[in-house]
Amino acid sequence: MSVIKEENLRNFCIIAHIDHGKSTLADRLIEHCGTLSKRDMESQILDSMDLERERGITIKLTPVKMTYEVGGETYYLNLIDTPGHVDFTYEVSRSLAACEGAILIVDATQGVEAQTLANVYLALDNNLEILPVINKIDLPGADIEKVKKEIEDVIGLDCTNIPLISAKEGIGIEDVLTAVINKVPAPKCDKAAPLRALIFDSYYDNYKGVVCFTRIAEGTVKVGDSIKTFKSDKTFEVTEVGYFAPNLLYPATSLDAGEVGYIAASIKSVHDTHVGDTITSVEGGALEPLAGYKKVLPMVYSGIYPVDGSRFSDLKDALMKLNLNDASLSFQPDSSQALGFGFRCGFLGLLHMEIIQERIEREFNLEIITTAPGVSYNVYKTNGTNLTVDNPSHLPPIGEIDYIEEPIVEAKIYSPPAYLGAIMDLCQEKRSTYHNMTYLDSNRVELHYTIPLNEIIYDFFDALKSRTKGYASLDYEMNGYQRSELVKLDLMLNGEVCDALSIIVHKEKAYARGRIVAEKLKAVIPRQMFEIPIQAAIGSKVIARETVKAMRKDVLAKCYGGDISRKKKLLEKQKEGKKKMRQIGTVQIPSEAFVTILKIDS
Amino acid sequence: MLSLYIHIPFCYRKCAYCDFVSYSVNDDIKHNYVVKLLQEIESKSGEYSGVVQSVYLGGGTPTAISLPDIMAILHCVKANYNIASDAEITIEGNPFTFDKAMLVELKKGGFNRFSVGVQSFHDNELVAIDRLHSKNQAVEACNVLKEIFPNYSLDLMIGIPLQTMESLARSIEIAVSLAPSHISCYMLKLEEGTKLTAMVEKGLVEVADEDTVADMYDMVVAKLGKCGFNQYETSNFARNNLVSRHNIGYWNLQNYLGFGIASHSLYGNRRFFNGSDLGDYIENGYSEMLEEDLTEKDKMQEYIMLRLRMNQGIVLADFQNMFNWDFLALYNEPLDKMKAYLDIDNTHVAIKTKYFSVASGVMVEFM
Numbered sequence: 015m016s017v018i019k020e021e022n023l024r025n026f027c028i029i030a031h032i033d034h035g036k037s038t039l040a041d042r043l044i045e046h047c048g049t050l051s052k053r054d055m056e057s058q059i060l061d062s063m064d065l066e067r068e069r070g071i072t073i074k075l076t077p078v079k080m081t082y083e084v085g086g087e088t089y090y091l092n093l094i095d096t097p098g099h100v101d102f103t104y105e106v107s108r109s110l111a112a113c114e115g116a117i118l119i120v121d122a123t124q125g126v127e128a129q130t131l132a133n134v135y136l137a138l139d140n141n142l143e144i145l146p147v148i149n150k151i152d153l154p155g156a157d158i159e160k161v162k163k164e165i166e167d168v169i170g171l172d173c174t175n176i177p178l179i180s181a182k183e184g185i186g187i188e189d190v191l192t193a194v195i196n197k198v199p200a201p202k203c204d205k206a207a208p209l210r211a212l213i214f215d216s217y218y219d220n221y222k223g224v225v226c227f228t229r230i231a232e233g234t235v236k237v238g239d240s241i242k243t244f245k246s247d248k249t250f251e252v253t254e255v256g257y258f259a260p261n262l263l264y265p266a267t268s269l270d271a272g273e274v275g276y277i278a279a280s281i282k283s284v285h286d287t288h289v290g291d292t293i294t295s296v297e298g299g300a301l302e303p304l305a306g307y308k309k310v311l312p313m314v315y316s317g318i319y320p321v322d323g324s325r326f327s328d329l330k331d332a333l334m335k336l337n338l339n340d341a342s343l344s345f346q347p348d349s350s351q352a353l354g355f356g357f358r359c360g361f362l363g364l365l366h367m368e369i370i371q372e373r374i375e376r377e378f379n380l381e382i383i384t385t386a387p388g389v390s391y392n393v394y395k396t397n398g399t400n401l402t403v404d405n406p407s408h409l410p411p412i413g414e415i416d417y418i419e420e421p422i423v424e425a426k427i428y429s430p431p432a433y434l435g436a437i438m439d440l441c442q443e444k445r446s447t448y449h450n451m452t453y454l455d456s457n458r459v460e461l462h463y464t465i466p467l468n469e470i471i472y473d474f475f476d477a478l479k480s481r482t483k484g485y486a487s488l489d490y491e492m493n494g495y496q497r498s499e500l501v502k503l504d505l506m507l508n509g510e511v512c513d514a515l516s517i518i519v520h521k522e523k524a525y526a527r528g529r530i531v532a533e534k535l536k537a538v539i540p541r542q543m544f545e546i547p548i549q550a551a552i553g554s555k556v557i558a559r560e561t562v563k564a565m566r567k568d569v570l571a572k573c574y575g576g577d578i579s580r581k582k583k584l585l586e587k588q589k590e591g592k593k594k595m596r597q598i599g600t601v602q603i604p605s606e607a608f609v610t611i612l613k614i615d616s
Numbered sequence: 617m618l619s620l621y622i623h624i625p626f627c628y629r630k631c632a633y634c635d636f637v638s639y640s641v642n643d644d645i646k647h648n649y650v651v652k653l654l655q656e657i658e659s660k661s662g663e664y665s666g667v668v669q670s671v672y673l674g675g676g677t678p679t680a681i682s683l684p685d686i687m688a689i690l691h692c693v694k695a696n697y698n699i700a701s702d703a704e705i706t707i708e709g710n711p712f713t714f715d716k717a718m719l720v721e722l723k724k725g726g727f728n729r730f731s732v733g734v735q736s737f738h739d740n741e742l743v744a745i746d747r748l749h750s751k752n753q754a755v756e757a758c759n760v761l762k763e764i765f766p767n768y769s770l771d772l773m774i775g776i777p778l779q780t781m782e783s784l785a786r787s788i789e790i791a792v793s794l795a796p797s798h799i800s801c802y803m804l805k806l807e808e809g810t811k812l813t814a815m816v817e818k819g820l821v822e823v824a825d826e827d828t829v830a831d832m833y834d835m836v837v838a839k840l841g842k843c844g845f846n847q848y849e850t851s852n853f854a855r856n857n858l859v860s861r862h863n864i865g866y867w868n869l870q871n872y873l874g875f876g877i878a879s880h881s882l883y884g885n886r887r888f889f890n891g892s893d894l895g896d897y898i899e900n901g902y903s904e905m906l907e908e909d910l911t912e913k914d915k916m917q918e919y920i921m922l923r924l925r926m927n928q929g930i931v932l933a934d935f936q937n938m939f940n941w942d943f944l945a946l947y948n949e950p951l952d953k954m955k956a957y958l959d960i961d962n963t964h965v966a967i968k969t970k971y972f973s974v975a976s977g978v979m980v981e982f983m
Contacts, residue, residue, distance in 0.1 A: 541826075543957070543977050566830035568976040571805040572851070573925065575621055575866050576880035579887060579907055582918055582983075585976060589983045 020203045022087055023272050024194055025112060025229070027094040029137060030119035031129035031487060035149040039119060039181040039190070040078075040093060046187045047080035047091065077112075077215075077227060077274055079257040079264070082191055089195055092258075092274040110136055112214045112229035112274055115143040115198030117190065118171070122148045122156035122178075125458065126164045128428045128489035134169055145193045146171050152180040160457075168454050201272030208300040209233030209241070211269075211277065211293040218335050222254065224281040225263070228293060229274050231304055236268035240296035241279060244303040246286045249296045250279035284334050289341040312344050312360025313421070313492065314367055314387045314471045315404040317514065318374070319356030321381035321594060321605055326355045332378035333357060336370060343370055348405065352514040352598050353383055353608075358405055361387075364471050383596075383605045386517050389467045392419040392495055406516040409502045412553050418518075419495035421467040427478065429486035431459050436481040444469035445520060465490070466498065468518075503528055505535065506549040506556075510599040514608060528558040538607045541565035546601050618666030619865040620697065622653065622689060623876035624678040625894060628713070631735075632746040632815070633776070635807035637878035637892045638676040648898045649876075650685040654692045656875050656902045661696035664873055664883060668697050670704040670862035673727075679709035683718055687725050694726065704729055704861040706769075711749040711757035719764040730765040731800075732757060735773045736783075737790040744777040744821070745812065758794035767858055769798035774836060775829040776804050777812075777821045784832050785839065792843045797858035801836050802851050803829055830973050837969070850925045850972045867922040869915060869938075875902075885910045912939065920947075920982045924975060929959070929966020950981035 030036040080091045094112055110116065116137040120126060137144055146165050148158055162173040177193055179186030215227035235241065239252045256265040257275045269275040281287055290306030320329045333345045344360035361367040364387060371384050390404040394416045403409050425446075427437055431453075441448065441463050449462040465474070470490065478486050503524050505515040515535075519527050528550030535548050539562050550558040573581060595602035626646055627638045639645075671693055678686065686707070693699070706729040707722060714722075719730070734754045736742055742750065749757075761768040770791050774784065791799055804823060806813040815821040824832070837847055845853035849867070852860065865872060874881045878892035887907040896903065908914070916939055923930045935943040943965065944951065951960060957971045957978050967978055 543974055563827070565826075565974050565977060567803070567826045567833070567973045571802050572800075573866070573922065574863070575872050575874060575882065576878070576889065578866065578880075578882075578918055578922065582914070582921060585917075585921060585980050585983050588976060588980045592980065 019087075020270075020272060021200045022089045023092075023200050023203075024089060024115065024198045025092045025094070025201055025272070025274055026115040026117060026194055026198050027110060027113045028117045028119060029110075029130075029133040030149075031121070031124070031127040031133075034119045034121040034124065034127075034130075035181045036119055039117070039147075039149065039179070039187075042181050042184055042187045043091075043093060043191065044078060044080055045184075046191065047082045077258045079259065079274070082195070084192070084195065091191075091194060094274070110140040110142060111212065113140075113142060114201055115145060115194065117194070118144050118146045118169075119149045120146060120161055120165060122150045122158055122161050123153050124485075125157075125161050126168045126428075126454075127487035128426055129487055131169065132489045143198050144171060145177075145190075145197055146173065147177040147179055147186075147190055147193075149179055149181055151178045152183050152185065164455060164458070203270065203272035204232045205234050205271045207232035207271070208298055209235055209239075209293065209295045210300045210304055211235060212304045212306070213243070213287055213289055213291050213293060215289060216287055216338055218284060218338055219278070222278040222280070224278070224284060224287050224338065226277045226281075226287055226293065227258075227274075228269070228277055230269050230271050232271050232300070233295070234268055234270045235277060235293070235295075241277070241293050242296050242299065243287060243291045243293050245288050245291045248286055250281055250286075252277060252279045254278040284338045287338075311492070312342070312362065313389065313467060314361045314363055315358060315390060316361070316367060316387045317348055317350060317353065317356055317385035317405070318345075318359050318371070319350065319353040319383045319385075319514075321383055323354040325380060328378065328380055329357065329374070329382065332374050332380060333359070335378075336373060340370070342366070350385075350407070350514045352512045352596055353385075356383075360404070364475075381594075381605070383514075383608045385514050385608055387471050388518055389421050389471065391421075391500065391518060394418070403518075406502050406518045407513040409518065412501070417497055418500045420498045420500060422464050422493055422496050423467050423470060423490040424493040425463045425465050425470070425488060425490040427461040427463065427486055427488050428454070429459060429461070429482055430457055433482040433486055434459065434461075437461060437478065437486060440474075440477055440481055441465065444474060464493065464496075466496075466520075467492070468520075501552050503531075503557075504551045505531060506547075506551060507535075507539075507598045507601045507603065508546050509549075510601075511551075512598045512603075524552055525557050528552075532558045532560040535603075535607060536560040536562055539601070539603050542602060544600070617865070617870050618664065618668045618697075619670045619862055619870060619872040620668055620672070620693060621862075621872060621874045621879055622657075622671070622673045622678075622693070623874065623879040624673060624675040624681055625649075625877050626675065626680045627677045628680060629746065629748055630811075632744070632812035633773075633804060633807070633810055635810050636676065639894050641894070643682070645894075645898065646681045647685060649894065650681060650689065652897055652901050653876050654688060657689070657692045658696055660873060660875070664871070666698070666871055668693075668699045668703055669870075670865055671699070671706070672862045673707040674731075675708055677710050677713055678707050679713040679718070683721055686722065690725050690727070706731055706860075706862060708733065710747075711754040714757070716760045716764065719760060723764055728765075729767045729769070730761055731769040731771065731798075732761060732796075733771045734758070734791070735771060736776060736779065737787040738778075738783050741776055741778050741783065745773075755790065755794065758791075758796070762795050766795075767797045769800060769860065770794070770796040771800045771802070772836075774801060774803045774832045775824050777823055779824065779832075781828075781832060781835060785835060788836060788839050792840070792845075797855050798860060799840060799845055799853045800851055800860075801833075801840070801853065803833065833973055834970075837972075847969065848927055850975060864926075867926060868934075869919050869922065877902075880907070885915070915939070916941075917983055921979050924965075924967050924979055924982075925972075927966060927969055927972075929964045932963055932965070947982055954978050954981050 028036045028040060077094045082089045082091055148161055150156060165171050166173050177186050177189035210231045211228040212231060213226045213228055216224050219225050235255055237252050240249050241252055242249045254265055255269045255275060255277050256263050263276055292303035294300045320326055337343050342362050345357040348358040349355050367387055374380050374382055390402055393403050394400045395414050396416045429437055445466050447464040452460045454460055475488060478488055499521040500518050501521050501524050503517050503519050504511045532548045532550045541562055543565055545564045546562040548560045549556045595604055625638045627640055629640060630638055705727050707727050708731045710733045735747060737751050739751050772787055806816055816823055840853045844855055847853050848859050871883045877890055877894055877897045880889040886909055888904050889907050891903045930943060932943050957967060959966045959968055967975055
């Protein structure tokens, strides 16, 4: 790429509520700038993980550099795509810090939603110029005037000359590009200052080592420079710098202040770079790092174990590599009687947990078992001490517990008023405290609740969507702890507690939940050669019981000359199946059993 | 020792549960098939040796081809292989596909055993599985068989649609009254691709659940035992020790050669089979494919699997002779783990009869 005029540089991102068309607009912008022809485009270019395409969501922020010519000038546009789900707010905040502007997409049929607002506030916190656009104007349900009014009233942004677009149909894309060029300020570029580059993401490449995605705040970096980070005392020699093209890296000779690009420096250990850290030069380097990101705290915890116990170290390697570009994942070694050695992992939410789980399985080809998700509790003991417990099997015996506190969130739910009853009913089931309700306009209310996090992590979001035909949206933030009547629910198989199945639940919900889990287990545990009692218990008190009857029948079919190999193969398959089972005492349970209890609708 | 299996892949109509290779075609095609079959029988005779202990003409429905064709096959076999003077020579057939005159001819030609597929003595059940014969036709066929082939075997099924504990008991009683020397009683298996499986999946037909079928099986075993039928294998019962020597050959992993489409062979350590395309067979003759070369371990596992289906179980001396290993020492661990399910003494290891219905759970420990 030729020399870049500083004033022709634009760094921006796209923010939106999930499903409002963020990735589709990104695709159109890339296509329009001629970075790729339509023919070569897979839909949703920036969602490069298979997982992202399949689920139709963006998980990771992904940068791409485009060129756009207008009025004889060539502009360089760095677009950083961002995730939209509430679980990934952390990723969004990282993207924002690398930009000067943000395109805010609002769906012409849905209007402003909780996530839209949450992301706008994040963008404002980062002093970004916000460019609203209204998407999906081609849909029959589009109500442009109403949505304009919402943007003006609820968010407070001016909607004069707002681009009206359909990313899907490619309508209005030029207007968006023009707005970016006219309204997003060029970055301030002090090339002469000492190098300060913010690492906003990174990943591990087998040939290049750690590849850091950076925003160069000040100074210049080029191949051959000696660099270091503020958090590590090691020095590295830069082997490659460059820009991002969709799905590939585009080497360049140097990166200058104001630019977004990558730096590789044969960094072999994933411990030597941290997202949020600042890179500077070894000689004449900056004295102060850039303001990084605030450390995010996991909200949901679960155990991850390899199905094949001998692959523990592979699992460790996988988690470390994922952690490299997903700092929000935390993990520490743990062990379970039932599942052997594994890790207790912390996630931003349930979706984040599912994503990590699937990435481990796909990208590292590891079969894993995940235990029921839970949150972190403050346990106050009768002897005056207290401890934090995020693993149910570490909960002290009932007699030693004075009381337990559980984390709570402040939740805002946006919905058309028609679903008020359904939402309030759901919140009540989830032990929520109602605070107030605000009419944003005649067709949209904001409900304010305090909800135990424990209740949100299972299926709250799905239940909310299904009870409101998808119209309600949710945003929440942590708000400390509150005292609560919580108990540990154990599951016993043939009289033995299976530690990996224990969960912490509210006392009033324990009976129902124990019954459901026992029923589910009965359905997934195959009949074995003896009868297996399944019991749900609180302490020594059994609250639910089911029985897996002893196996009665193999099919005793004919066994002629042609059947022998087939029969042998069936037995071999049966044997392989047994290997994958977990042994709890004398009982064999399939890995799915652990997953099943995650999927319980209360 | 050697056994011969000849596959006749023709039926007047396919039964709803059947996944065997069979076709409903005209007489010319049947005859063309037999011609190629004779060629295969002849051409293989030079390659394989051994005194033939048993010959089995199975199907399909062997009695669906003409009597002269059947006789040609038998003569061809006799002319090309060294058949023991006391060899068991069986032909399979379904009720109404044979009459007394035909049976007399078959017997004259050298067949000494007949296996008749009855499956049930209730018309509603027979209709449900697409059998072409009625209860009365089955009874009639058995009465003729009893006279001409006193050593005849009768097949029944457990767990077919509409069957109840009572109707099955009645089928067993009728079967016993027709004095066969041998009864095979198989549980219905829903094979992939069959009409019955499709109907069950669509919910059009119901079959009994696992526990009911197990109860039915237990009832059958008890009832046949009381009537003098000795259970010598999980699904096979014989009077006066008139067991199926041909099947026992399979279960002892003795050499067997298959002729005709989709037939399987085991010779030494090679297991091979013929292609199942009828047109191709008639056009080009047999095409043989290797299924697997069995290692010593494969053979041991198969032998254990097959012998544990028999109530005699594994004869320790035979195992020692075949594989040169002490069975009790070699399988010390699974024997100990499964001891509750096994009868173990100095000469035999067998699954206790009452645990036959969970046999694979025991076998898998030896794999």
